[in-house]
Amino acid sequence: MNNTERLFKKLLEQLKNAAKFYYAFDLLEWDQLIKMPPGGAKGRAEIYAAVNTEGFKLLTSDKMGEILKKLKGNVENLNPEKQLLIKRINAIYQRLKVVPPDLMKAFNEAKSRACTIWTEAKKKSDFSIFQPALKDLVGFMHQFAELYGYEKNPYDGLLPSFEPGITTEDLKKIINPLLKELIPFVRSLIEQPNKPDEKILKGHFSERLQRKLSLEALKVIGYNFNKGRLDIAPHPCTAAVGPEDVRLATRFVLKDLAPALFASIHEGGHGLYEQGKDPLLRWVKLDTDYSLGLHESQSLMWENIVGRSLSFWKFFYPKLQNIFPRFRNIALKDFYRAINTVKPSLIRIDTDEVTYNLHVILRFEIEEALIKGEIKVKDLPELWNKKMKEYLGVVPKNDAEGVLQDIHWSLGCFGYFPTYMLGNLYAAQLFATAKREIPELEEEIAKGNLSVFLEWLRMKVHRFGLIYEGPELIREVTGESPTLKFWLDYIKEKYSKIYDIS
C-alpha cells in the first residue's frame, strides 16, 4: 500500500468515526417521528444536539483537515471514484469548517425549538406564533450565507447545502420558461370537459390491506426488507439509520387509496437509492445527503414516472384487484386516469406531478427574497396567498393550509425546496436516457420486470452516492446539463393523452 492509499484509508476511517454518530442521530430522529411516546419529547433535543455535534466535530476535526491537505494534488494513483470522493469530501469539509462549532450548536438548538413552535402554530393555524422563531432562523441563514460566501446572490451561499453545483441563476433559467409553458398548459387541462374520475379511488380501505398493497409494491420495485422496514409516520420519510439499515415510513388515509401507496413507492425510491450505494460509501454518512436533487429524482422517478405509468399498472393492476376486489369492476384505463388527475391543490404534498413544481417555485421565490432581505418574515402569509392565486388559481383559507404547511423552515432548511423541482427534472432526463439505452424498457416494465430498470439505476446513479454533484452526474449519464426540456416533454405528452388534448 503506497502513501496515498494509506491516506485514503485514513480518510475513510475518519469519515466512519463521524458516520457512527450521524447514524445514531438519524435513529434518534426516526424514533422521535415514529415510535417515541408524546411525553418523551422533553430532553430529546438535547440528546440530538450532543450526538450531532459529536459527528460534526469529527467531520471538521484538524485530523480530517490534515488528511485532506496531504491528499491534495496527490491522488493520481487512486481510481476515479476515489478521486471524486476526496474532492466532494474536501468541498464539504471546507464548507462545514467555516461555521464555528458554537454557532452550529446554537443553530441546532434554535431549530429544535422552532420545530416545536411550528407544530403548535400549525395546529392553531396562526403564523404569528411561528413568526419570531422563523425570524430567528432567517437570522442564522443570513449569517450562514455570509460565512459560506457567494458571488452575486446570498441565496447562492445556501443552495450547496442541499444541491451543490447549482446557482440561483441556473434555477431562474429553468423557472422562467417553466412558468411560461406550464401555467397555460395546466389551465388547458383544467378546462377540459372529459376529466378523470378521481372518485373511484375513494371509499374505505383498511389499513391492513393498504399496508399489504404498499408492501407488495415495494417488493416489486426491489426494496430489500431484510435491510429495512415500513412504518407509519405523520409525514412519510426515509431514514438511513445504519450502514445496512434504511427504513421507510408512509401514512394511511383510510378513505383514499392513493396517498399511502404512492408515498410508499416514493419513499421506496429513496430507499433503493440508499440501498444501492457502493460498499465504499456505507460509512460515509453526513448530516444531510448531498445532492438532494438526485435523491429526490429517485423517489419521484419511482412514484411518478414508473409508479403512475400505464406500463406499471398493466402488470400491477391485477395485484391491486386481488387485494381490493372492488376494482375488478373498474377498467385499467379509468384507474390510470384517476391516479393521474391534475387539480391545483393548496397543499404541496397532496398535489399531482404537473402542478407540483409551481408549489416549489413559489417557495423558492419567497426564500430567495427573504435571504436577500427584500421581504420580511411578517409579510410571508400575504405573499404566499398572492402567489398561490397567481400560479395555481387557489387561495388558502388559513395559515395551516398556507404558509405553515411545510416543516422545512422550522428545521432550518432554506434552499431545500428547489431540490424537489430539480428532482423532477433529473428524473425525466434520466428516464429519457434509460429509454434510449434500453429500447425495450417500457415493455419490460409492463411485464413486471422492473429489475431491468433498477439495475440500470444501480449502475448509473445509485452506486455513486454523494460522489458526484447532481448536475455533474446528470451530465455524465445523460450527456447534457440539467434542462427543463425532458420534463416538459414528458408532462405534455403524458397529460395531453390522458386529458385528450390534441
Place this chain on the structure above:
Amino acid sequence: MNNTERLFKKLLEQLKNAAKFYYAFDLLEWDQLIKMPPGGAKGRAEIYAAVNTEGFKLLTSDKMGEILKKLKGNVENLNPEKQLLIKRINAIYQRLKVVPPDLMKAFNEAKSRACTIWTEAKKKSDFSIFQPALKDLVGFMHQFAELYGYEKNPYDGLLPSFEPGITTEDLKKIINPLLKELIPFVRSLIEQPNKPDEKILKGHFSERLQRKLSLEALKVIGYNFNKGRLDIAPHPCTAAVGPEDVRLATRFVLKDLAPALFASIHEGGHGLYEQGKDPLLRWVKLDTDYSLGLHESQSLMWENIVGRSLSFWKFFYPKLQNIFPRFRNIALKDFYRAINTVKPSLIRIDTDEVTYNLHVILRFEIEEALIKGEIKVKDLPELWNKKMKEYLGVVPKNDAEGVLQDIHWSLGCFGYFPTYMLGNLYAAQLFATAKREIPELEEEIAKGNLSVFLEWLRMKVHRFGLIYEGPELIREVTGESPTLKFWLDYIKEKYSKIYDIS
C-alpha cells in the same frame, strides 16, 4: 449560590453531558432488540461502541475528576440527597477510572461479538461454539477484578458493577440457609397430591387480547403511557431511552395466558421505578443502573408479591374475565392457585417465584468458581447439569435448555445474577415494611386502589434512584440489613396455604 452549590451544578452538567450519550446508546439497544431489520445488524456494534465510549469518556473525564475532588469534604451545605449522590458518583467514577479506555473499547467489541456467537450457539444448542468467546470474556473479567481490586475474593471485585455494598461472603450467608430450608420445602410442595391445575391457563389467546390485558394491568399499577410504550421483544425488557421516556417490552405466547401478562407486570415494575426518580436524577444516566437488586425488587414486587397475590386478583379477575370470557367458568381460587404453581423448570425465566432463587444460586456458584479460577469454561455444561439435578431435580437434555439459556454472560455480565435473588429478598423485606406502615395495604390492593402502595414506593424507594446502595436503602427503609427471613416467611406462608400444607 455559594461555591459548593456552583460545583454541584457543574457536576450535574457534566453528568448530563454523559447521560445524553447513554440515553442514545439505550435507544440503539432498544431498537436493535425490537425494531431493527435483521440485515441491519451489520455495523451496529460499531455505532454502539462509539456512542457508549463517548458517554464513558465524559463520565471519566479529568473535568469530572476535578469537580469531584473539589467537592470532597466540602459538602455540608448541601442537603442529604445531594451529599449521597456525590458519594455514589464519586464511587462510580473511581471504579470506572481504573479501566483504561482502550481496554473498555476492546471489551465492548468482544461483548458485541460474543452476543452474536451466543445467539448462534444457542440456536444450534452447541456450547462448544460459544466456548472460545466466553473464555475471552472471562479473561476480561479476571483483568477487571484485578483492576477494581478486592480483599478476599476476586468475585468481590465484580459484584459492585451491579450491586455495590454486597460481598461474596454476604451472599453465602444468605445462600447457605436458603438452600437448607428451600430444597426440602420445594420437595414437600411437589409431593403434595392436591396440586393447582395449571391447564386452565392454556389454550389459545390472541395477541390482540393478550395485549389488551397487559395494557390494562399496566394502567392499573400506574405506569405512565404518555412517557412510555409497550412493544414486543424476544426477551421482555425495560429501556430508559430518554429522561422522560421509559419503554417496556413483553413477549406473547399464544397458547399460554401467563407469560405475557406477568412479563408485562414485571417490566412495568422496572418502568415505575424509572418513572419515579426524583427530577434531580433525570439526567443522571449511566451504563448500568447501580443496585440492580433494588431495580429487580421493584419488578419482582409487582410481578409476584402484588401481581400473583389473592388481593390483586380479587379486583383484577373480573377485568380478565371481561377480556377472556372463558374464565367466567373458573373460580377465582382455582385461577389464583394456577398462577402460583410450583414446578421445577429447566429454564430460569419460565420458573416460579419459589424455585427461582435456586436457578440464581446455581449461576452464582458457577460464576464465583470461574472468576476464582477453580473451574474452566469447558467444564460448564457438565457442572451446570450436575447442579440442576442437585437443586431442582431436573436435568437439561441439551445446552440450549441448559448452560446456554441466558444472554447475560454473552453481554459480559458476571456478578449480575445474584441481583435477582437480592431483588426477591429486598421485595419481601420492603413489602413487609409497607404492610407494617400501612395496615390496610392488602385491603386497598383488593379494592384496586394500588396507588396507596405506589405512593409509598415512590416516597421510600423510587425517588432515590441510584443515590443509595441497595443494602443501604433497605436498612434505611426497613430498619434492618438485607435478610433471608422476610422472603422465606413470605414463601412458606403463601405456598403452605396454596398447597394445603399444615
